[in-house]
Amino acid sequence: MTEAASRQPGDVLIVTGMSGAGRSTAANALEDLDWYVVDNLPPQMLKPLLELTELAGGALPKVAVVVDVRGRDLFSELPEITRSLRDARQLRVMFLDASDAVLVRRFEAVRRPHPLQGDGTILDGIRRERIRLATVRESADVIIDTSDYNIHQLSTKVVDLFSDEGAARHTVTVLSFGFKYGLPTDADMVADMRFLPNPFWNEELRHLTGEDPAVREFVLAQAGAEEFVDAYAAALAPVLEGYQRENKRHSVLAVGCTGGKHRSVVTARELAARLSHLPGVAVRVTHRDLGRE
Structure with a gap:
C-alpha cells in the first residue's frame, strides 16, 4: 500500500441533537462498533481532529464526534464548519431529537437542569436549544426521533444504521473448563458434560486432550452426545x-x-462450529483449564 493510499480519510460522523435525546447512548453504541468517539468537542476543533485522523491512516478508520450546546457560544459555528468540511471529505451528521414532553420527563428523571435553562424552567431551556439547533437539524443526514425509544432500542437503531454490512452484532465466547477448578465467574450460560463417559478412564485416551481426533471420536460416539450438541x-x-x-x-x-481436558473441549468445539453459522454472531473458543493438570 502506498503512503497516499494509507492516508485516505475514513468515515466521519458528527453526533448532535437535543440534550436528553440520547447522544451518549448513541455514542456508546458507535464505540461498541469500533468507532473512535470524541465527546463534547468544540466545532472549531473538528478540522484539526480530522487532519490527525488522516495522518493516522488506517489506525482511525471511523471517527464519531459528539458536538452539542455544551460548547456554548462555540457551538454556533457548527453549521458553517460542517459545510466547509463536507467540501473536503465524506462527512455525515446524525441529529437526535425527541418531543418536548419526553425531554422534560427525562430531565426530571435524572434531576439535572437543562444546559440552557438558566433561571427558567426545563422547557425554557428546551425551546432555546431548538432555536439554536434549527439550522443543524435541517442539514442533518440522519434524524432519529427517540421519543418512543428506550436506551436498548436506540442502541439497536444506531447499530442497524452504522454497523458494517455483515459485521457481527454479538460475540459469544465458548469456554471449556473443569468443574474441579471452579465455575467461570463471567459465564452467562453453563453446560455440564459430565453425563458422558469420561475418556480419562480409557488408558489410550487419558494422556490426550479434546483437541485430538481420537478423543473427539470417542466423545461424540457416546449415547446422547451429538443429540445434546x-x-x-x-x-x-x-x-x-x-x-x-x-x-x-x-x-x-x-x-x-x-x-476441562476431554469432554468439555470437544463439546466447546462442536457448539462453536454450529453457532458460527448464526446470522450476526461471531464465535471464539477458548480452553480455560486445558494443560492445567
Missing part, C-alpha cells in the same frame, strides 16, 4: 438472537467437565 445449539439460536435485539454485545457460554 444439536439440541443445545438450536436452543441457543433464539437466545443469541434476543441478545442482539437487546443490544447485548458479548456473552460467555461455559462448557464444563471434570477436569
Whole structure:
C-alpha cells in the first residue's frame, strides 16, 4: 500500500441533537462498533481532529464526534464548519431529537437542569436549544426521533444504521473448563458434560486432550452426545438472537467437565462450529483449564 493510499480519510460522523435525546447512548453504541468517539468537542476543533485522523491512516478508520450546546457560544459555528468540511471529505451528521414532553420527563428523571435553562424552567431551556439547533437539524443526514425509544432500542437503531454490512452484532465466547477448578465467574450460560463417559478412564485416551481426533471420536460416539450438541445449539439460536435485539454485545457460554481436558473441549468445539453459522454472531473458543493438570 502506498503512503497516499494509507492516508485516505475514513468515515466521519458528527453526533448532535437535543440534550436528553440520547447522544451518549448513541455514542456508546458507535464505540461498541469500533468507532473512535470524541465527546463534547468544540466545532472549531473538528478540522484539526480530522487532519490527525488522516495522518493516522488506517489506525482511525471511523471517527464519531459528539458536538452539542455544551460548547456554548462555540457551538454556533457548527453549521458553517460542517459545510466547509463536507467540501473536503465524506462527512455525515446524525441529529437526535425527541418531543418536548419526553425531554422534560427525562430531565426530571435524572434531576439535572437543562444546559440552557438558566433561571427558567426545563422547557425554557428546551425551546432555546431548538432555536439554536434549527439550522443543524435541517442539514442533518440522519434524524432519529427517540421519543418512543428506550436506551436498548436506540442502541439497536444506531447499530442497524452504522454497523458494517455483515459485521457481527454479538460475540459469544465458548469456554471449556473443569468443574474441579471452579465455575467461570463471567459465564452467562453453563453446560455440564459430565453425563458422558469420561475418556480419562480409557488408558489410550487419558494422556490426550479434546483437541485430538481420537478423543473427539470417542466423545461424540457416546449415547446422547451429538443429540445434546444439536439440541443445545438450536436452543441457543433464539437466545443469541434476543441478545442482539437487546443490544447485548458479548456473552460467555461455559462448557464444563471434570477436569476441562476431554469432554468439555470437544463439546466447546462442536457448539462453536454450529453457532458460527448464526446470522450476526461471531464465535471464539477458548480452553480455560486445558494443560492445567
